[in-house]
Amino acid sequence: MTQSGSTTKAAFFARIRDEMRKTPGLFAATTAPRPPAPRRLAETIRRELSERWPQTLERFRREFERVGGDFHRVATVADVPGLVARIARERGGRRVVTWHPTALGVDLTSGLAAQGLESLTMPAAGGGDGPERTALRDKIAAAEIGLTGADLAIAETGSLVLVSGGGRPRSTALLPPYHVAVFDREALVESLEQAGVFFEAWHEGPAEPGRGAAIHVITGPSRTADIELTLTRGVHGPKEVHAIFVDAPIRG
Amino acid sequence: MSDLRTPFRERAAGALHDRFLKQALDIATTKFLALRRDAFGQFPEGETLRDRARAIKEATLQRLDHHLERLVANVEAQGGHVHYATTPAEARDIVLDIARKSGTRLAVKSKSMATEEIDLNEALEHAGVTPVETDLGEYIIQLAHEKPSHIIAPAIHKTKGQVAELFARELKREVAADAEVLTRIAREELRDKFLKADMGITGANFAVAETGTIVLVTNEGNGRMATSLPRVHVAIMGVEKVVPSMTDLMVFLAILAKSATGQKLSVYTTLVQGPRRPGELEGPDELHLVLLDNGRIRQIAGPLREALYCLRCGACLNVCPVYRQIGGHAYGYTYPGPIGILLTAMLHGEKSVKELAHASTLCGACADACPVRIDISRMLIELRQSGVERRTAPWTERAVFRAFARLLTMPRLYRWATPLARLAQRPFVRGQRIPRLPLFFGQWTKTRDLPAVASRTFSERWKDLRP
Numbered sequence: 001m002t003q004s005g006s007t008t009k010a011a012f013f014a015r016i017r018d019e020m021r022k023t024p025g026l027f028a029a030t031t032a033p034r035p036p037a038p039r040r041l042a043e044t045i046r047r048e049l050s051e052r053w054p055q056t057l058e059r060f061r062r063e064f065e066r067v068g069g070d071f072h073r074v075a076t077v078a079d080v081p082g083l084v085a086r087i088a089r090e091r092g093g094r095r096v097v098t099w100h101p102t103a104l105g106v107d108l109t110s111g112l113a114a115q116g117l118e119s120l121t122m123p124a125a126g127g128g129d130g131p132e133r134t135a136l137r138d139k140i141a142a143a144e145i146g147l148t149g150a151d152l153a154i155a156e157t158g159s160l161v162l163v164s165g166g167g168r169p170r171s172t173a174l175l176p177p178y179h180v181a182v183f184d185r186e187a188l189v190e191s192l193e194q195a196g197v198f199f200e201a202w203h204e205g206p207a208e209p210g211r212g213a214a215i216h217v218i219t220g221p222s223r224t225a226d227i228e229l230t231l232t233r234g235v236h237g238p239k240e241v242h243a244i245f246v247d248a249p250i251r252g
Numbered sequence: 253m254s255d256l257r258t259p260f261r262e263r264a265a266g267a268l269h270d271r272f273l274k275q276a277l278d279i280a281t282t283k284f285l286a287l288r289r290d291a292f293g294q295f296p297e298g299e300t301l302r303d304r305a306r307a308i309k310e311a312t313l314q315r316l317d318h319h320l321e322r323l324v325a326n327v328e329a330q331g332g333h334v335h336y337a338t339t340p341a342e343a344r345d346i347v348l349d350i351a352r353k354s355g356t357r358l359a360v361k362s363k364s365m366a367t368e369e370i371d372l373n374e375a376l377e378h379a380g381v382t383p384v385e386t387d388l389g390e391y392i393i394q395l396a397h398e399k400p401s402h403i404i405a406p407a408i409h410k411t412k413g414q415v416a417e418l419f420a421r422e423l424k425r426e427v428a429a430d431a432e433v434l435t436r437i438a439r440e441e442l443r444d445k446f447l448k449a450d451m452g453i454t455g456a457n458f459a460v461a462e463t464g465t466i467v468l469v470t471n472e473g474n475g476r477m478a479t480s481l482p483r484v485h486v487a488i489m490g491v492e493k494v495v496p497s498m499t500d501l502m503v504f505l506a507i508l509a510k511s512a513t514g515q516k517l518s519v520y521t522t523l524v525q526g527p528r529r530p531g532e533l534e535g536p537d538e539l540h541l542v543l544l545d546n547g548r549i550r551q552i553a554g555p556l557r558e559a560l561y562c563l564r565c566g567a568c569l570n571v572c573p574v575y576r577q578i579g580g581h582a583y584g585y586t587y588p589g590p591i592g593i594l595l596t597a598m599l600h601g602e603k604s605v606k607e608l609a610h611a612s613t614l615c616g617a618c619a620d621a622c623p624v625r626i627d628i629s630r631m632l633i634e635l636r637q638s639g640v641e642r643r644t645a646p647w648t649e650r651a652v653f654r655a656f657a658r659l660l661t662m663p664r665l666y667r668w669a670t671p672l673a674r675l676a677q678r679p680f681v682r683g684q685r686i687p688r689l690p691l692f693f694g695q696w697t698k699t700r701d702l703p704a705v706a707s708r709t710f711s712e713r714w715k716d717l718r719p
Binding site (some may be wrong): 006007008009011012013015016017019020022023024025026027029030031032033034035051061063067123125133136137138141156157158159164165166169170171174192193194196197199200203206209210211212213214215216217218219220221222223224225226227228230232234235236237238 | 278279280283304306307308310311312313314316317320324330334336337338342345386387388389392401406407408410411412415419431432434435436438440442443446447452462463465470471473474476477479480481491497498499500501502503506507513515516517518519520521522523524525526527529531532533534535543545548550552553554557558592
């Protein structure tokens with residue numbers, strides 16, 4: 001590890017400890033209590049929601065639309081390519097980049113092709129060396145539609161949570177102007193607090209192989225109000241976010 | 253930044269005469285206020301969460317060394333590098349060194365107050381690295397060579413007409429003065445920079461100790477771009493930004509955006525854990541975290557400890573009657589508004605705020621709006637007090653107040669002085685008020701009247717009224 005600053009770690013921490021010793025603090029306080037077994041608790045949350053997911057889905061739809069998202073619902077995953085094609089056609093697009101089938105839970109390649117879309121599937125792992133990666137990224141940037149899954153859908157805030165990793169590169173949901181996320185009841189959680197349990201669970205024990213270094217919580221399309229407070233969509237990220245809920249479990 | 257050689261009084265007066273600025277400030281702050289009120293209005297558990305958030309901040313400070321150790325260990329275990337900067341100069345050197353070693357020519361920046369605080373852009377330019385601000389507001393003010401005027405809306409002092417002129421001049425692109433068109437132009441210009449940049453520079457809204465996660469909150473997506481595309485990511489954060497766990501983080505996320513913009517959550521919350529992992533197509537090859545002191549550590553046991561809770565949401569700016577009139581630039585430093593005065597004292601020493609400590613009505617609206625209930629007024633009063641004790645106030649002011657204090661503690665002298673004051677004020681009284689006073693007393697009457705000493709005092713009248 002490089003130590004380029006003139007302050008060393010030891011000196012930096014010594015100063016912090018010196019100051020800490022001078023005061024007990026302003027009042028007695030504790031941090032938030034963490035769940036002792038987050039993985040088990042996450043499973044419990046999922047089990048409980050499997051009974052009343054329709055209400056949670058309804059809340060998600062309401063909040064997602066409130067933040068400017070477009071909500072869709074289809075019966076089975078076989079309906080997804082047709083819907084994606086319609087979204088693309090209406091916006092004059094035909095190039096789709098998709099997560100790898102293992103990440104998405106289903107292989108939509110032939111379905112998308114049958115709809116006349118030009119689809120590019122992300123590699124399951126890695127992407128070769130620098131130049132190869134750059135070439136792939138340029139293709140992602142040129143696509144109109146980024147098709148992804150969602151690891152969580154938070155009803156309270158209308159947010160989609162996407163974990164990066166093999167087959168699910170970060171920019172598929174970032175560079176194309178239209179982001180389409182496909183998910184089922186497995187992803188639904190009620191609140192930010194419940195999402196927090198999953199965040200704890202994902203970090204319990206060693207990381208699963210193939211898991212990437214970034215978690216993105218996405219709440220509607222990219223927006224700004226920096227010029228005269230006028231709300232404008234699609235600054236750096238997508239200008240539209242579509243959530244497709246599939247009634248029948250995606251992984252069958 | 254307005255010139256610090258101009259006294260605050262004149263900087264403020266200048267801002268008060270800027271008709272557009274006043275109008276823009278009024279519209280922006282009123283809107284933010286209403287959005288915040290609605291957000292918490294629909295969120296009954298918000299008040300409890302604010303108390304919890306405040307407790308988490310205090311508890312974290314009580315074991316700051318432990319949590320920072322955990323953060324460092326976890327960032328390093330994931331292949332990240334951690335650096336320690338006591339001063340802005342050290343922080344700049346660290347970033348420049350990383351830039352040199354990685355051969356960086358172009359750096360994209362996601363909005364970060366910490367990098368404003370250390371004047372990083374200038375240092376990068378001197379070293380031959382082009383820094384590009386990518387938050388739309390920050391991009392506009394970088395093109396205009398100005399400084400942010402609001403923590404979360406840096407360019408609220410500019411009209412769309414001014415932005416269009418700026419783009420025409422700096423980007424050589426003639427465009428309509430329309431927010432949507434201007435935003436599209438910025439997207440195109442900045443997309444190109446994102447794809448070419450070697451380095452992404454960000455701050456950190458939070459860093460989670462137990463997982464070694466850097467957390468960025470943005471609405472535009474600049475945080476995601478800067479952490480996904482360039483091959484080097486440098487995050488600069490004040491030591492107070494660490495939170496212990498993901499569970500703690502969720503408490504802050506639930507109140508941060510509601511306080512800032514009235515959103516339930518900002519559009520993008522990005523959690524980054526180390527550099528790109530094996531098998532991952534994107535993300536930086538190198539991740540550097542710079543822990544910044546710059547006056548913070550001294551306040552762990554100092555009078556401004558509570559200001560270390562600050563989340564930089566900007567809510568206290570929007571409610572402040574002083575900020576709403578004069579805007580951010582008149583304050584003269586990186587951080588404006590009520591919390592800005594405290595942070596300025598923290599970063600630049602108490603002497604730097606001898607005037608600014610008085611730029612408050614002490615109405616307490618800031619503490620009401622603050623998501624972690626920082627008692628800003630209390631600390632402003634303490635700063636004023638220590639200003640007097642350190643004799644930073646002018647001697648005339650100190651002499652007058654000392655005499656006045658003596659008078660108030662001696663009833664006999666007070667009774668003698670009252671008729672004298674009545675006599676002395678006679679040439680200046682108009683009706684029941686004194687609109688103008690001579691000499692340095694005139695400072696008081698410059699913007700308000702002084703009530704005249706009554707023709708009969710209460711104790712004189714009481715003698716007649718007493719049964």
